[in-house]
Amino acid sequence: APLVELNASQRAYLQAHPTLPLCVDPDWWPFEIIDKHGRHAGIAAELIGIIAARTGLQIALQHTDSWEDSLRASQAGRCLALSFLNSTPDREQWLIFTAPLLSDPNVIITREEHPFVSDIASLRGKRIALPRGTAMAERVARDFPNLSIVFTDSEREALALVAERKVDMTLRSLIVAAHTIKAEGWFSLKISGQIPGYDNQLRMGVLKSEQTLREILDLGIASLSEAEHRQIVDRHVPIQMVTREVTDYTVVAWLGLVLAAVLATSLLWMSRLRSLNRQLRNQAETDALTGLPNRNALNASFELDVARAQRFCRPLSVILLDIDHFKAVNDDFGHLTGDKVLVECGQLIKAQLRTVDSVCRWGGEEFLVICQETTPEQAWQLAERLLLQVRGHTFPCPRQLTASAGVATVRAGDSAAGLVQRADEALYAAKHGGRDQVGLIGHCESYVN
Numbered sequence: 332a333p334l335v336e337l338n339a340s341q342r343a344y345l346q347a348h349p350t351l352p353l354c355v356d357p358d359w360w361p362f363e364i365i366d367k368h369g370r371h372a373g374i375a376a377e378l379i380g381i382i383a384a385r386t387g388l389q390i391a392l393q394h395t396d397s398w399e400d401s402l403r404a405s406q407a408g409r410c411l412a413l414s415f416l417n418s419t420p421d422r423e424q425w426l427i428f429t430a431p432l433l434s435d436p437n438v439i440i441t442r443e444e445h446p447f448v449s450d451i452a453s454l455r456g457k458r459i460a461l462p463r464g465t466a467m468a469e470r471v472a473r474d475f476p477n478l479s480i481v482f483t484d485s486e487r488e489a490l491a492l493v494a495e496r497k498v499d500m501t502l503r504s505l506i507v508a509a510h511t512i513k514a515e516g517w518f519s520l521k522i523s524g525q526i527p528g529y530d531n532q533l534r535m536g537v538l539k540s541e542q543t544l545r546e547i548l549d550l551g552i553a554s555l556s557e558a559e560h561r562q563i564v565d566r567h568v569p570i571q572m573v574t575r576e577v578t579d580y581t582v583v584a585w586l587g588l589v590l591a592a593v594l595a596t597s598l599l600w601m602s603r604l605r606s607l608n609r610q611l612r613n614q615a616e617t618d619a620l621t622g623l624p625n626r627n628a629l630n631a632s633f634e635l636d637v638a639r640a641q642r643f644c645r646p647l648s649v650i651l652l653d654i655d656h657f658k659a660v661n662d663d664f665g666h667l668t669g670d671k672v673l674v675e676c677g678q679l680i681k682a683q684l685r686t687v688d689s690v691c692r693w694g695g696e697e698f699l700v701i702c703q704e705t706t707p708e709q710a711w712q713l714a715e716r717l718l719l720q721v722r723g724h725t726f727p728c729p730r731q732l733t734a735s736a737g738v739a740t741v742r743a744g745d746s747a748a749g750l751v752q753r754a755d756e757a758l759y760a761a762k763h764g765g766r767d768q769v770g771l772i773g774h775c776e777s778y779v780n
C-alpha cells in the first residue's frame with residue numbers, strides 16, 4: 332500500500348517525536364493483549380501496525396498491568412496515545428479521538444432456549460448483566476428502564492451469569508462475545524438480537540495537546556481498506572462473522588425458515604396420517620383374500636338400503652351364495668387351491684352384476700349379493716345365472732364345482748340382519764334340496780305393483 336502523504340507540520344511532528352509512547356489494554360483478547368514476549372498483539376495491534384507503517388510513526392509500547400493502569404498513565408502524560416477505546420464524555424476531558432478503527436455491534440447474548448429478541452424495549456422485568464461503569468451500562472439504564480440491570484465486575488462475569496441462569500441476558504461486543512463463547516465452551520449461549528445504534532466505535536485516544544498526532548493517525552486510519560479490516564478480524568475470531576448479520580431481518584428470516592420447516596413437517600405428517608388412515612380403513616373393510624368388500628364395509632350402507640326400500644316401497648333382494656362341498660376342496664387339494672377357488676368365485680360373481688349391485692365376502696365360502704331395485708323373481712333369475720356361471724367355470728381345481736344360493740327380498744319390518752337370515756334359510760333349503768340350486772323361503776312378496 333502507498334505511504335500516506337504528510338504535510339510539512341505533520342512531518343515536523345514526526346521528526347520531533349521519533350517514537351510514539353502508546354498505552355494499551357494488556358488483557359482484552361481478541362482486541363488486544365500484551366503477549367508473553369511483551370509484544371502488543373490482537374486486532375488493535377495489527378490495525379495500528381499498518382497505520383504506523385504507512386505514516387512512518389514509530390510505536391513505543393508502554394507496559395502496564397491493566398486497562399486502569401493505562402488510563403492513569405495516559406492522564407499522567409506518560410503515553411501520548413491510547414490504542415482502542417470508545418469516546419465518552421469522561422475521557423474527552425483529557426483526550427481527543429481519532430476516527431473509528433473498527434465498528435463492532437453490541438449484541439444481546441442469551442441462553443440457547445431464549446427466543447430471539449426483536450425489540451428489547453418490549454421485554455418486561457428481564458434481568459440483564461452488564462459490567463459496572465461501562466458506557467453501555469449507562470446507556471441501557473437510560474434507554475431501557477423496562478430491564479433490571481445486574482452490575483458485574485467484568486464482562487466475563489456477566490456472560491457467566493447468563494450461562495448459569497442467574498440473569499436472562501447480557502450485552503456484549505460481537506467480536507469479544509463470539510471469541511469468549513468459543514474459548515469458554517459456553518455453547519449454551521447464543522446471540523439473540525442486536526440493539527440498533529449500540530455499536531462500539533473503537534478509536535485511538537490522543538492527549539488533547541497532540542492535535543497533529545491525531546491528524547497523522549486519522550490519515551493512516553483512512554488508508555485502511557474494508558478488506559484489511561475483515562482479514563484482520565477474521566484471523567482473530569474463529570467463529571464465522573456471518574453473525575455480524577444478526578439484525579432483526581435475519582431473525583425474521585430465521586423464524587420464517589423455522590416456521591416453514593415446522594409447517595412442512597406438519598403438512599407431511601398430516602398427509603401421511605391421512606394416507607395411513609385410508610389404508611387402515613381399506614384394510615378394515617376389504618377382504619384380504621378376494622379383494623372384495625367384507626361384512627364391515629357393508630354394514631352401514633346395507634341398513635340404509637333396507638330402510639330406504641321399505642320407506643319408498645322399492646324391491647330390494649339379496650342372494651347368499653355358497654360353494655358346494657368346499658370343505659372337500661380344501662381337504663382334497665389343499666387350502667391354497669381352496670383360496671384360489673374363492674378368489675375366482677368372487678370375480679365370477681362380480682362380473683355378472685350391474686354397477687348398482689354389490690357383492691361382499693360374507694364369511695368363509697359365502698358371498699352376499701345385494702341387488703337394488705330387484706324383485707324376488709329377478710333376484711331368482713340372477714341367482715340361477717350365477718350358479719350357471721359357477722357350474723360352467725373351470726376353477727384352478729381338478730374338480731368341477733357347483734354352488735347353492737338363497738334368495739330373500741325385503742318385507743315390511745325387516746332389518747338387514749333379518750333379511751340375510753331369511754336368505755340363509757333359503758340357502759339351507761337349497762343345500763337340503765340337493766345343492767346346485769336356488770332356494771327361496773316363504774312367498775315372493777314384493778313392493779312392486
Ligand SMILES: Nc1nc2c(ncn2[C@@H]2O[C@H](COP(=O)(O)OP(=O)(O)OP(=O)(O)O)[C@@H](O)[C@H]2O)c(=O)[nH]1
Binds near residue numbers: 661667669
Ligand atoms: N381355503 C379356504 N378355505 C376356507 C376359507 N374360509 C372358510 N374355508 C373353509 O370352507 C369350508 C366350509 O365348509 P362347510 O361349511 O362344511 O361347507 P361345505 O364343505 O362347503 O359344504 P356345503 O356348504 O354343505 O356344500 C371349511 O372347511 C372352511 O375351513 C378360506 O378363506 N380359504
